Amino acid sequence: xxxxxxxxxxxxxxxxxxxxxxxxxxxxxxxxxxxxxxxxxxxxxxxxxxxxxxxxxxxxxxxxxxxxxxxxxxxxxxxxxxxxxxxxxxxxxxxxxxxxxxxxxxxxxxxxxxxxxxxxxxxxxxxxxxxxxxxxxxxxxxxxxxxxxxxxxxxxxxxxxxxxxxxxxxxxxxxxxxxxxxxxxxxxxxxxxxxxxxxxxxxxxxxxxxxxxxxxxxxxxxxxxxxxxxxxxxxxxxxxxxxxxxxxxxxxxxxxxxxxxxxxxxxxxxxxxxxxxxxxxxxxxxx
Numbered sequence: 439x440x441x442x443x444x445x446x447x448x449x450x451x452x453x454x455x456x457x458x459x460x461x462x463x464x465x466x467x468x469x470x471x472x473x474x475x476x477x478x479x480x481x482x483x484x485x486x487x488x489x490x491x492x493x494x495x496x497x498x499x500x501x502x503x504x505x506x507x508x509x510x511x512x513x514x515x516x517x518x519x520x521x522x523x524x525x526x527x528x529x530x531x532x533x534x535x536x537x538x539x540x541x542x543x544x545x546x547x548x549x550x551x552x553x554x555x556x557x558x559x560x561x562x563x564x565x566x567x568x569x570x571x572x573x574x575x576x577x578x579x580x581x582x583x584x585x586x587x588x589x590x591x592x593x594x595x596x597x598x599x600x601x602x603x604x605x606x607x608x609x610x611x612x613x614x615x616x617x618x619x620x621x622x623x624x625x626x627x628x629x630x631x632x633x634x635x636x637x638x639x640x641x642x643x644x645x646x647x648x649x650x651x652x653x654x655x656x657x658x659x660x661x662x663x664x665x666x667x668x669x670x671x672x673x674x675x676x677x678x679x680x681x682x683x684x685x686x687x688x689x690x691x692x693x694x695x696x697x698x699x700x701x702x703x704x705x706x707x708x709x710x711x712x713x714x715x716x717x718x719x720x721x722x723x724x725x
Contacts, residue, residue, distance in 0.1 A: 445485075449482065454467050536563055536581065568634070583702055604618045623670070629653075657681060
């Protein structure tokens with residue numbers, strides 16, 4: 439048996455009567471007539487097959503069934519309003535996914551400048567430790583990544599570049615240096631974040647490669663093994679800017695290739711504010 443179809447206008451009338459206390463006041467709030475409110479509430483009661491309101495006297499009271507329905511009615515009306523906002527008011531918020539470090543030292547600056555240029559709009563960064571940083575899950579409008587996704591349906595724009603940093607245990611012999619070279623990793627154990635990290639084995643030649651690899655998943659696990667002295671790491675400078683971990687220090691690696699920072703979005707469904715966002719972030723990386 440199919441479920442009865444509940445009309446939103448009937449739910450709105452029911453909620454208005456509950457909140458205002460009378461059909462007359464509900465009609466004033468809704469900008470309609472008392473007869474219309476009564477008709478919609480009656481339609482809802484017939485659809486559900488229960489009495490929701492007890493009429494009689496100056497004030498209407500809610501029945502036991504009405505109290506059970508009330509919370510769900512409010513949720514349904516609020517959700518319907520959210521659907522309309524999502525379809526027609528995308529300028530209010532731009533959601534930017536990131537797997538780790540967001541835009542590094544530029545994150546807060548970009549958010550403040552966006553708010554200044556777009557009053558009433560908000561740039562929200564959403565953490566999603568996945569390959570496409572939440573884009574594939576539909577939780578964000580665009581995403582910041584540091585690996586080319588290599589998917590034809592996804593468009594990319596280069597936002598800037600970041601130098602690479604070594605991450606070392608505080609007591610490590612290399613931590614006493616101001617900077618390192620790629621050859622300093624030779625013969626050592628290097629931690630690799632295999633899910634979203636920027637460090638890959640092909641950054642080193644066979645002759646100068648690390649002795650071993652410690653595979654981890656996610657920045658927190660990566661920092662944990664380094665702090666414990668179980669490995670050293672190579673990462674983007676954004677990590678050093680955004681993460682502080684006791685027992686871990688960061689040092690620049692002078693001859694390491696830079697890390698490109700990319701913005702990605704669905705090619706067939708670009709957000710309306712995408713071009714402005716790209717310009718803003720590129721300005722931040724150039725400053």
